[in-house]
Amino acid sequence: RFAATLVCLPEGVMYGWVTPDDAQPLIDAHRAQQIYRLDRYRGRSCHRQPAQAADYYLRTQTNALGLHDHSLADVNPVADNRWQIAFRNADTGALHGVGLESRRTTVPFWGSCVKAPAYINQYYEI
Structure with missing residues (x-):
């Protein structure tokens, strides 16, 4: 099966x-400075991974598809597996906060299309 992962440079947008x-x-969206x-x-x-999860969540809640609609303002670890993450809106300067916690699923997750062993995957709960 084909399930490519792709990074668009120079912004480092991952799909x-x-x-x-x-x-x-995807190329057209990136050239237009939009998330595909x-x-x-x-x-x-x-x-880092917690900020990536918070960025994704914020975009799903605000439908902010512009690459520069918001920027990471702060990542504040509040416990070993919890963070408070802030993003600044590019137009208004308003801060949007996202709190999240990392957890481990008990469902096997395949780390590769080729290798058979599974491992326990980490996920973030908002």
Whole structure:
């Protein structure tokens, strides 16, 4: 099966489960400074995983598809597995906060299309 992961530079916008049919519309969206599809969007490679999860969540709640609609303002760890993350709106300067906690699923997750062993995957709960 083909399930490519892709990084668009220089912004470091990451996508997963990209198909050959996604290629041209994804390129067009990136050239227009837009996120292609939120169901493919994985965050920005310059951000750590908690900020990527918070960025995705904020975009799903606000439908902010512009690459520069908001910027990461602060990542504040409040416990070993909890964070409070703030983004600044590019137009208004308003701050949007997202609190999240990392957890481990008990459902096996395949780390590769080739390797058979599964591992326990981490996810973030908002």
